[in-house]
Amino acid sequence: MEAAATLPLLLLLLLAAALPAPSHGWGVDGHLMVCQIAQGRLSGAAAAAVRDLLPSYAGNNLSSLCSWADDVKFRYPWSSPLHYIDTPDGLCNYSYDRDCKDEDGVKGRCVAGAINNYTTQLLTYGRSSAPQYNLTQALLFLSHFIGDIHQPLHVGFTSDRGGNTIDVHWYTRKTVLHHVWDANIIQTAEDDFYGDGVADYVDTLTKNITGEWSEQVPSWEECGKNQTACPDIYASESITAACDWAYKGVDQDSTLEDAYFSTRLPVVNLRLAQGGVRLAATLNRIFG
Numbered sequence: 001m002e003a004a005a006t007l008p009l010l011l012l013l014l015l016a017a018a019l020p021a022p023s024h025g026w027g028v029d030g031h032l033m034v035c036q037i038a039q040g041r042l043s044g045a046a047a048a049a050v051r052d053l054l055p056s057y058a059g060n061n062l063s064s065l066c067s068w069a070d071d072v073k074f075r076y077p078w079s080s081p082l083h084y085i086d087t088p089d090g091l092c093n094y095s096y097d098r099d100c101k102d103e104d105g106v107k108g109r110c111v112a113g114a115i116n117n118y119t120t121q122l123l124t125y126g127r128s129s130a131p132q133y134n135l136t137q138a139l140l141f142l143s144h145f146i147g148d149i150h151q152p153l154h155v156g157f158t159s160d161r162g163g164n165t166i167d168v169h170w171y172t173r174k175t176v177l178h179h180v181w182d183a184n185i186i187q188t189a190e191d192d193f194y195g196d197g198v199a200d201y202v203d204t205l206t207k208n209i210t211g212e213w214s215e216q217v218p219s220w221e222e223c224g225k226n227q228t229a230c231p232d233i234y235a236s237e238s239i240t241a242a243c244d245w246a247y248k249g250v251d252q253d254s255t256l257e258d259a260y261f262s263t264r265l266p267v268v269n270l271r272l273a274q275g276g277v278r279l280a281a282t283l284n285r286i287f288g
């Protein structure tokens with residue numbers, strides 16, 4: 001009797017242990033990679049400012065707090081529209097004046113406006129003994145939003161909310177297209193190529209930044225004369241990549257597997273690398 005009753009429970013426990021850990025993407029792992037790449041490229045002055053601004057419990061590790069902005073979406077509901085940009089359906093281009101607004105049409109309330117906002121706040125660092133804004137939060141928001149603006153579907157079409165209303169199967173698993181780009185592509189790459197940690201993945205991206213991609217890197221870091229941050233460039237690249245790669249060939253209820261994964265992974269890798277390089281370049285410009 002007893003054995004018969006405990007057996008199903010035991011089986012359940014065994015099954016639960018065998019299930020893969022919950023996946024995290026530009027939610028957690030993608031942001032972690034962007035911030036880890038960035039922190040390795042900071043100038044002395046920027047590294048000192050980041051060390052000063054991070055809360056002590058972060059142990060001078062920016063990447064440990066790069067998802068903080070997602071964690072506070074409910075505590076700070078005003079910050080939700082600052083993670084993305086909705087562009088007109090089917091146009092595949094972006095304009096700050098036309099597109100950077102929230103659902104109520106309030107101008108500047110999008111990820112590009114937020115990057116400008118928190119860059120401006122951080123430029124006051126060290127200039128005033130009683131800063132007007134919480135610069136720790138400014139650093140954490142900026143670090144997160146420079147990651148988000150590089151995720152192609154964070155600059156997507158309005159009516160499908162950046163792929164959030166497009167149901168797809170990622171291999172056998174039901175999800176939405178937005179989540180494929182936030183999480184599934186990165187997760188599948190980790191499972192297939194990088195053991196189970198992001199450390200190897202970051203290592204490979206970092207090697208390509210100083211190797212394969214080294215000739216392009218200075219052009220990634222470039223920003224208009226006298227500009228500290230260039231979110232409009234990154235947003236335009238993202239909507240182009242969304243049209244050329246993310247939306248392309250995908251319909252409601254499409255099944256996406258190897259052919260999609262292998263052709264889109266290089267795009268994800270490039271965007272993660274560009275996000276990291278540009279976050280560092282922005283912080284280096286801000287802190288001198």
Ligand SMILES: *[C@@H]1O[C@H](CO)[C@@H](O)[C@H](O)[C@H]1NC(C)=O
Nearest residue numbers: 032059061062063064065198
């Ligand atoms: C920084 O934090 C991240 C996320 O918690 C972790 O994966 C990484 O190993 C940490 N890096 C160091 C140098 O401790």
Ligand SMILES: *[C@@H]1O[C@H](CO)[C@@H](O)[C@H](O)[C@H]1NC(C)=O
Nearest residue numbers: 090091092093094095096098
């Ligand atoms: C976007 O594309 C449309 C259609 O090609 C064009 O009419 C419009 O001028 C473009 N807008 C921007 C900001 O590039």
Ligand SMILES: *[C@@H]1O[C@H](CO)[C@@H](O)[C@H](O)[C@H]1NC(C)=O
Nearest residue numbers: 078082108109110113114117
């Ligand atoms: C700018 O930052 C302040 C402080 O966090 C915030 O209240 C405001 O909503 C932000 N605006 C934008 C557009 O990011």
Ligand SMILES: *[C@@H]1O[C@H](CO)[C@@H](O)[C@H](O)[C@H]1NC(C)=O
Nearest residue numbers: 055133134135136137138140
């Ligand atoms: C600034 O924000 C951080 C993170 O939310 C918080 O821990 C800290 O207490 C804030 N600092 C001030 C002076 O309010």
Ligand SMILES: *[C@@H]1O[C@H](CO)[C@@H](O)[C@H](O)[C@H]1NC(C)=O
Nearest residue numbers: 201204205208212266269270
């Ligand atoms: C690094 O570059 C090599 C050679 O181009 C490429 O095969 C590989 O996929 C790249 N890896 C990453 C993570 O970008």
Ligand SMILES: *[C@@H]1O[C@H](CO)[C@@H](O)[C@H](O)[C@H]1NC(C)=O
Nearest residue numbers: 120123223224225226227228
């Ligand atoms: C750069 O910006 C500063 C401050 O806004 C301004 O004083 C300076 O003239 C600008 N320089 C150029 C080359 O535009």
